[in-house]
Amino acid sequence: MTPLLSARALTKQYGGRNGCRDVSFDLYPGEVLCIVGESGSGKTTLLNTLALRTEADSGALHYTGANGETLDLRTLSEPRRRLLARTEWGFVQQNPRDGLRAGVSAGANIGEPLMAVGARHYGQIRHTAQQWMQRVELDAMRIDELPSAFSGGMQQRLQIARNLVTGPRLVFMDEPTAGLDVSVQARLLDLLRTLTTTLHLSVLIVTHDIGVARLLAHRLMVMQGGTVVESGLTDQVLDDPQHPYTQTLVASVLPV
Amino acid sequence: MNAPDTLRTTAAEVASHETQAVSGYNFAYLDEQTKRMLRRALLKAVAVPGYQVPFASREMPLPYGWGTGGIQVTAAIIGAKDTLKVIDQGSDDTTNAVNIRRFFARTTGVATTRRTSEASIVQTRHRIPESPLTDKQILVYQVPMPEPLFRLEPRVAECKKLHALADYGLISVKLYEDIVQHGSIATTYDYPVTVNGRYLTSPSPIPKFDNPKLHMNAALQLFGAGRERRIYAMPPYTPVKSLDFDDHPFEVERWDECCALCGSRESFLDEMIVDDSGKRMFVCSDSDYCHERREDIDARATNESGENA
Numbered sequence: 051m052t053p054l055l056s057a058r059a060l061t062k063q064y065g066g067r068n069g070c071r072d073v074s075f076d077l078y079p080g081e082v083l084c085i086v087g088e089s090g091s092g093k094t095t096l097l098n099t100l101a102l103r104t105e106a107d108s109g110a111l112h113y114t115g116a117n118g119e120t121l122d123l124r125t126l127s128e129p130r131r132r133l134l135a136r137t138e139w140g141f142v143q144q145n146p147r148d149g150l151r152a153g154v155s156a157g158a159n160i161g162e163p164l165m166a167v168g169a170r171h172y173g174q175i176r177h178t179a180q181q182w183m184q185r186v187e188l189d190a191m192r193i194d195e196l197p198s199a200f201s202g203g204m205q206q207r208l209q210i211a212r213n214l215v216t217g218p219r220l221v222f223m224d225e226p227t228a229g230l231d232v233s234v235q236a237r238l239l240d241l242l243r244t245l246t247t248t249l250h251l252s253v254l255i256v257t258h259d260i261g262v263a264r265l266l267a268h269r270l271m272v273m274q275g276g277t278v279v280e281s282g283l284t285d286q287v288l289d290d291p292q293h294p295y296t297q298t299l300v301a302s303v304l305p306v
Numbered sequence: 307m308n309a310p311d312t313l314r315t316t317a318a319e320v321a322s323h324e325t326q327a328v329s330g331y332n333f334a335y336l337d338e339q340t341k342r343m344l345r346r347a348l349l350k351a352v353a354v355p356g357y358q359v360p361f362a363s364r365e366m367p368l369p370y371g372w373g374t375g376g377i378q379v380t381a382a383i384i385g386a387k388d389t390l391k392v393i394d395q396g397s398d399d400t401t402n403a404v405n406i407r408r409f410f411a412r413t414t415g416v417a418t419t420r421r422t423s424e425a426s427i428v429q430t431r432h433r434i435p436e437s438p439l440t441d442k443q444i445l446v447y448q449v450p451m452p453e454p455l456f457r458l459e460p461r462v463a464e465c466k467k468l469h470a471l472a473d474y475g476l477i478s479v480k481l482y483e484d485i486v487q488h489g490s491i492a493t494t495y496d497y498p499v500t501v502n503g504r505y506l507t508s509p510s511p512i513p514k515f516d517n518p519k520l521h522m523n524a525a526l527q528l529f530g531a532g533r534e535r536r537i538y539a540m541p542p543y544t545p546v547k548s549l550d551f552d553d554h555p556f557e558v559e560r561w562d563e564c565c566a567l568c569g570s571r572e573s574f575l576d577e578m579i580v581d582d583s584g585k586r587m588f589v590c591s592d593s594d595y596c597h598e599r600r601e602d603i604d605a606r607a608t609n610e611s612g613e614n615a
Contacts, residue, residue: 162479171551
């Protein structure tokens with residue numbers, strides 16, 4: 051099986067410091083890969099580099115497109131990158147306000163990616179938006195309300211709907227559950243798990259929450275100081291951590 | 307225009323106090339280097355229909371927003387043999403039109419006219435003349451905001467990128483929101499268009515009633531935005547499409563009334579309040595079109611009465 055996304059010795063640093071260094075991994079179709087680590091360990095930098103939101107300093111990054119073609123993402127032209135981001139990828143921001151357009155209604159937010167790829171039938175766009183609102187457990191009657199009228203957890207679900215509406219193959223998520231209270235978090239995680247399995251999505255999730263990782267991820271990468279210190283199957287890493295940092299990380303989860 | 311235009315100034319009257327060129331200014335006010343710079347920008351604009359070409363906009367002796375862009379474009383293309391017509395909201399008699407016409411009459415000495423058919427250059431604000439233009443004419447628009455994505459994407463650099471990549475999903479979002487809030491596409495002026503199947507372009511604040519006239523127009527259409535320092539163009543016979551949805555097609559305004567002066571049902575009508583008790587009146591916004599129709603009607607009436615006698 052060919053990997054969907056493949057990184058080799060990927061490096062992105064800010065003036066020779068911080069950032070992430072020498073990261074290599076393969077992500078296979080339908081797989082959920084979680085990147086965990088403390089604040090400042092380079093998780094978000096890595097995610098942004100993978101999603102082509104920032105330019106990598108060195109290393110190789112390849113993606114297998116829907117037509118089976120292998121693309122060298124680092125040399126891909128800007129129009130192709132945008133097309134890829136619009137049609138095959140999604141990016142869920144930590145703060146839904148960054149990922150949503152605040153001035154337009156929920157329906158327009160979900161419909162925008164569709165219109166960007168050429169949908170020109172108002173009724174159909176609206177119908178799809180309503181369907182997606184139901185799928186992420188939002189009241190479809192509220193389609194014409196502004197994002198600010200929704201609660202934090204609802205906004206996050208709205209953002210997820212907006213990202214999944216074009217039927218992407220790969221979704222990047224930057225701490226999707228941070229800043230939500232525990233019960234809302236649980237429902238959102240449940241929803242994400244259902245969606246990833248039913249839609250056969252490949253997902254890259256950045257989180258500092260071990261619980262999120264255990265619930266969603268097939269595989270885990272633990273980062274510290276910009277490098278990957280340990281990686282493997284989720285249960286394996288969490289139940290039998292080898293690296294001292296991973297051991298600390300697992301040990302510092304508060305018992306309930 | 308804030309009063310029904312019933313005045314009929316003859317061309318001779320207009321000419322008598324307008325066509326004396328004053329000395330001490332270069333022809334058409336701007337120096338030759340500036341005009342050359344403008345023409346270079348215009349050539350590029352014509353070569354890439356709908357693309358906004360940056361240019362070094364000059365200070366003009368009128369404030370931004372009053373037509374500094376249009377006046378510079380006109381200054382760059384006008385020649386001694388041209389005949390100039392200036393309209394503002396369709397009318398030849400509003401402050402803006404009168405002053406710009408007088409400005410060019412003084413600085414170039416060219417003939418000015420109110421008749422659309424006689425003009426070789428028509429500078430306009432907010433309207434396209436009702437009578438069809440020919441391939442011998444140039445229409446110059448005054449544009450306040452050339453960027454159609456301005457309200458949706460505040461970053462100029464990002465807007466440029468969106469134009470370069472023809473990434474125009476954003477403008478559909480605006481139309482979608484219009485339908486959500488108003489039940490139909492509520493944009494009535496400055497209605498966005500796609501020029502030659504490529505660039506998303508602002509048609510300047512003309513009513514959407516005029517948008518169909520942009521399409522395959524025989525005249526060369528030049529757009530100048532002085533404050534924003536952009537020039538763009540629609541060459542003769544360029545396809546121009548107004549954006550819409552499949553199930554909410556583009557439509558122009560319609561009125562139940564006809565023009566109270568000339569009886570036209572085809573032209574764009576201004577609604578005017580004519581007395582303190584709120585009496586309303588609909589008249590053509592294109593004053594020259596209205597004049598000509600009234601002259602025709604008068605001439606016909608005289609003929610008929612002559613025949614009867």
